[in-house]
Amino acid sequence: MESSVSQFNFLGLKLDVFRGVYAPQEDSILLAKHTHSICGNILELGTGCGISALSNASRNPKNYVLGLDINPKAVKNAEYNASHNKIRNARFIQSDLFSVVPTLRFDAILFNPPYLPESHRPQGKPSPVDAALYSGRDGRLHTDSFLHHLDDYLLPGGKAFLVQSTHTDIPRTLELSHSLGFSSEIVEEQSFFFEKIALLKLFKE
Numbered sequence: 001m002e003s004s005v006s007q008f009n010f011l012g013l014k015l016d017v018f019r020g021v022y023a024p025q026e027d028s029i030l031l032a033k034h035t036h037s038i039c040g041n042i043l044e045l046g047t048g049c050g051i052s053a054l055s056n057a058s059r060n061p062k063n064y065v066l067g068l069d070i071n072p073k074a075v076k077n078a079e080y081n082a083s084h085n086k087i088r089n090a091r092f093i094q095s096d097l098f099s100v101v102p103t104l105r106f107d108a109i110l111f112n113p114p115y116l117p118e119s120h121r122p123q124g125k126p127s128p129v130d131a132a133l134y135s136g137r138d139g140r141l142h143t144d145s146f147l148h149h150l151d152d153y154l155l156p157g158g159k160a161f162l163v164q165s166t167h168t169d170i171p172r173t174l175e176l177s178h179s180l181g182f183s184s185e186i187v188e189e190q191s192f193f194f195e196k197i198a199l200l201k202l203f204k205e
């Protein structure tokens with residue numbers, strides 16, 4: 001079994017975080033706390049240890065929740081947390097963004113993407129969680145790709161919940177979403193001394 005580096009409780013779940021998997025932070029809680037009660041077929045991209053996917057699945061036993069992550073350790077970690085919390089309506093698969101679900105559509109899609117510009121990467125030895133943090137020259141690689149493909153994966157009336165940060169340029173994300181035909185709401189913003197994070201809700205009228 002993989003070694004667990006930390007454990008925490010969230011909404012009645014006991015969650016372990018394996019070495020090499022993103023340990024939930026404020027951005028993770030922001031996404032999970034606003035999405036745990038959504039009903040339907042739910043997709044989470046970049047699920048990490050599964051905090052949002054599993055919170056939703058445990059609260060809504062009739063939902064079907066699919067969590068994807070490019071990191072195979074994250075997939076194992078989320079499966080472990082599902083099994084230890086006796087959650088049977090969530091499944092986890094390794095995938096680069098939407099690549100394993102080419103023909104499926106969902107009622108809600110959640111994503112807390114990597115969003116730091118490469119220039120924030122410290123010099124020296126790479127960390128096993130780098131893939132959870134950095135997203136190209138301007139921090140927008142994952143966000144832009146997600147937005148350009150989102151419409152192909154949402155059911156009519158479906159909604160997306162996307163975490164963004166001042167590092168990714170939130171107005172630019174809103175502008176791109178609108179140019180792709182999405183309406184948007186800022187569900188909640190939180191300010192820290194080094195950045196502001198926001199949860200965006202995107203939908204088509």
Ligand SMILES: C[S@@+](CC[C@H](N)C(=O)[O-])C[C@H]1O[C@@H](n2cnc3c(N)ncnc32)[C@H](O)[C@@H]1O
Binds near residue numbers: 029046052
């Ligand atoms: C900021 S972490 C969020 C993890 C978790 N959802 C949370 O909120 O704690 C970003 C996650 O996206 C995953 N990821 C990075 N690139 C990806 C890609 N191309 N496709 C799918 N997942 C990816 C990382 O492995 C990481 O688990």
